Amino acid sequence: MIKTTTFGLTYTFSSLLLVLLIAQQSLAQGNDTFNPNTLCPLLANGTKIKDPRYCNVYIVCMNDTSVSGSCGDQFFDLNTGLCVDPDTIDCISSNPCAKQSTGFAPDPYSCNGYYYCSNGVGTHGECSSGLNYNPDTNNCIRNFPCEITMLPDDYCNIVPVGAFIKVPDSCTQYQTCWQSQLLNGTCPTGFLFDAFRGDCDYPQNVNCVDKNNPEIPVEVSCNQTGVFISDGVTCNGYFYCGEKNDEGDYKMIHGNCPVDRFFVATNGGECLPRTSIRCPYDRCVTLGLDFMQMANIDDDGCIGFAICQYGKEISRAECPQGQYFDEMAQLCVDEEITYAACSTSPSSTTTSSTTGSTIITSSSTISSTTTTTASSQIYTSTTATTEAADSVKVPT
Numbered sequence: 001m002i003k004t005t006t007f008g009l010t011y012t013f014s015s016l017l018l019v020l021l022i023a024q025q026s027l028a029q030g031n032d033t034f035n036p037n038t039l040c041p042l043l044a045n046g047t048k049i050k051d052p053r054y055c056n057v058y059i060v061c062m063n064d065t066s067v068s069g070s071c072g073d074q075f076f077d078l079n080t081g082l083c084v085d086p087d088t089i090d091c092i093s094s095n096p097c098a099k100q101s102t103g104f105a106p107d108p109y110s111c112n113g114y115y116y117c118s119n120g121v122g123t124h125g126e127c128s129s130g131l132n133y134n135p136d137t138n139n140c141i142r143n144f145p146c147e148i149t150m151l152p153d154d155y156c157n158i159v160p161v162g163a164f165i166k167v168p169d170s171c172t173q174y175q176t177c178w179q180s181q182l183l184n185g186t187c188p189t190g191f192l193f194d195a196f197r198g199d200c201d202y203p204q205n206v207n208c209v210d211k212n213n214p215e216i217p218v219e220v221s222c223n224q225t226g227v228f229i230s231d232g233v234t235c236n237g238y239f240y241c242g243e244k245n246d247e248g249d250y251k252m253i254h255g256n257c258p259v260d261r262f263f264v265a266t267n268g269g270e271c272l273p274r275t276s277i278r279c280p281y282d283r284c285v286t287l288g289l290d291f292m293q294m295a296n297i298d299d300d301g302c303i304g305f306a307i308c309q310y311g312k313e314i315s316r317a318e319c320p321q322g323q324y325f326d327e328m329a330q331l332c333v334d335e336e337i338t339y340a341a342c343s344t345s346p347s348s349t350t351t352s353s354t355t356g357s358t359i360i361t362s363s364s365t366i367s368s369t370t371t372t373t374a375s376s377q378i379y380t381s382t383t384a385t386t387e388a389a390d391s392v393k394v395p396t
């Protein structure tokens with residue numbers, strides 16, 4: 001659960017924010033690839049998973065490492081996390097002899113293969129072409145109906161239903177198993193996925209280095225090191241201009257302002273309260289994530305508003321005659337609203353209310369925390385240093 005205050009309102013977010021998209025079941029993982037020490041860092045602390053190499057072994061992911069346990073003569077039931085009678089569950093294991101150490105067993109990877117297990121050691125056999133192995137009769141049968149819907153190393157054979165699995169190299173995507181299907185999910189705009197807690201949270205609370213920087217629009221380019229520039233696509237996104245490489249191009253590192261702030265290039269780049277910033281891109285960014293919200297519209301005299309859903313503008317409307325839209329109050333009001341964001345007057349200086357403005361540290365000492373402000377939000381672009389809890393790591 002995340003609680004935050006934006007525009008004076010308290011919003012409560014929970015993992016219900018996680019937006020699921022149906023995805024095809026991934027069969028990508030190979031059987032030799034199961035490694036709890038690479039899987040556990042993608043799962044929430046405390047998640048109990050099945051070791052697909054056995055029927056009776058489970059693994060608890062703890063503090064990013066793994067601790068395994070055994071059910072002895074019983075089998076591990078992934079659904080309940082308990083040890084149960086072997087007859088009550090269908091164990092899918094990469095070891096065909098895990099279920100029964102002596103006798104015939106199907107090949108977990110193919111319909112026409114089988115094993116003969118002797119004291120836990122399997123000898124592979126294969127039905128002739130066009131025949132499939134029938135595990136009930138231990139025969140090869142023509143056109144015997146068989147379809148492998150779950151491979152031993154599929155996430156959904158290992159990770160319990162509803163557990164969130166971080167997508168490596170992404171800071172926003174995760175996957176989860178539901179009815180034996182692997183579903184893809186993405187955190188709402190402005191949020192990052194926290195694998196250790198299995199939830200979406202504000203960037204400042206998540207330690208993630210996104211290797212998938214957004215596309216850099218052609219018109220967006222750095223001309224000096226140590227400054228921040230707009231990402232040219234979003235109101236809250238920016239690039240930090242890093243060192244020049246051998247080709248003479250600046251390294252560009254993407255980042256986002258905290259939720260209620262927009263990026264502006266003044267003073268080498270800063271994040272200011274959104275109502276004080278004019279922005280040509282979708283002002284709905286980070287709004288409407290779990291219930292409907294509205295945003296002021298650029299340059300319309302503050303009479304209209306955009307309706308926001310999942311961080312995107314879905315339509316526009318106007319306040320009743322004589323009223324103005326107040327983004328902070330999320331209401332049409334009688335008093336005239338003069339936010340710089342929506343005023344028709346040329347970019348006014350109503351940004352005086354920048355108490356607690358977020359300064360993005362701009363300087364060559366970017367790798368260490370240098371400046372702090374009233375808001376205690378500090379942006380740093382670093383490699384290994386772990387900053388204070390309130391800071392954000394800009395991806396490298």
Ligand SMILES: *[C@@H]1O[C@H](CO)[C@@H](O)[C@H](O)[C@H]1NC(C)=O
Pocket residue numbers: 022023024167173184
């Ligand atoms: C689901 O996500 C995975 C990992 O990012 C990707 O490879 C796959 O194509 C996605 N599937 C769908 C249907 O979006």
Ligand SMILES: *[C@@H]1O[C@H](CO)[C@@H](O)[C@H](O)[C@H]1NC(C)=O
Pocket residue numbers: 031032094095109
């Ligand atoms: C791994 O899977 C392949 C088929 O994908 C199978 O031929 C092979 O026997 C499996 N290896 C082990 C060790 O189970």
Ligand SMILES: *[C@@H]1O[C@H](CO)[C@@H](O)[C@H](O)[C@H]1NC(C)=O
Pocket residue numbers: 045046062063
């Ligand atoms: C992770 O979970 C374990 C067991 O569930 C708990 O003992 C430990 O304190 C947790 N670690 C952190 C850093 O919260």
Ligand SMILES: *[C@@H]1O[C@H](CO)[C@@H](O)[C@H](O)[C@H]1NC(C)=O
Pocket residue numbers: 062063
């Ligand atoms: C996990 O981390 C927590 C907090 O850092 C610590 O109290 C606990 O002892 C650790 N558990 C293990 C098994 O390392």
Ligand SMILES: *[C@@H]1O[C@H](CO)[C@@H](O)[C@H](O)[C@H]1NC(C)=O
Pocket residue numbers: 223224
């Ligand atoms: C870099 O570009 C900005 C705006 O694009 C411009 O205002 C500034 O003068 C340029 N700086 C240099 C050193 O060329």
